[in-house]
Amino acid sequence: MKHINLGITSLVAALLIFNGAAFAQQKSEEAKEMKQDKKEMKADMEAMKEERKAEMEAMREEHKAEMMQRKEEHKAEMQERKEERKYEKEEHKLEKEKRKHDKKDRKEKWKAEKEKRKAEMKEKRQSLKDKKDDSDDDSDDDDNNDGNNIS
Structure with a gap:
């Protein structure tokens, strides 16, 4: 009976060792998968971060371009107004000169x-x-004559 007990014990021990080794191997594989998943997740996060960074940079560049365009439009508008004021001033000056000449002509x-x-x-x-x-x-x-006649 001792022999059977020993056989069963060694069989149970072998099964436990085999199960333990299998369990350890399973845990090791799970740990490797977790590490791989973590690496992939980290890479995905890094890619998303880079993508957001690129999008933000593109938005900044777009905003900068819009602001430059607005600035140029404003500058052109201001230049146009300046030219318009210049022409209006010149026109006013000519009208004043015309009135002056008209007044002078009327006076003459x-x-x-x-x-x-x-x-x-x-x-x-x-x-x-x-x-x-x-x-x-x-x-x-x-x-x-009357006097001559009278005299």
Whole structure:
């Protein structure tokens, strides 16, 4: 019986050792798989991190490009406004100059008309004076003739 017990014990021991070795090997394989999964997960995380980083960089570049475009548009708009103000100022200056010349022309025309009226009035006065002188001369002659007749 001892022999059977020993056989059973050694058989149980062999089974335990075999199961222990199999269990250890299974645990070792599971640990390797876990390490591999962890490495893959880490690589995936790193890839996602790099992808996000690239996306963020692309977004930054896009934003930068948009800002540069806006800046250029604003600069062009400001330049356009500046040119517009310059032309408006020049136009205003020309209008002012035109008004000045128009005023000067009106003044000269008014002076010419005034001189013309003055000359006409002088001529009229002279004509009236001449008529008066003529009529006075005629009256003087009449007076003188009357006086001659009386004397």
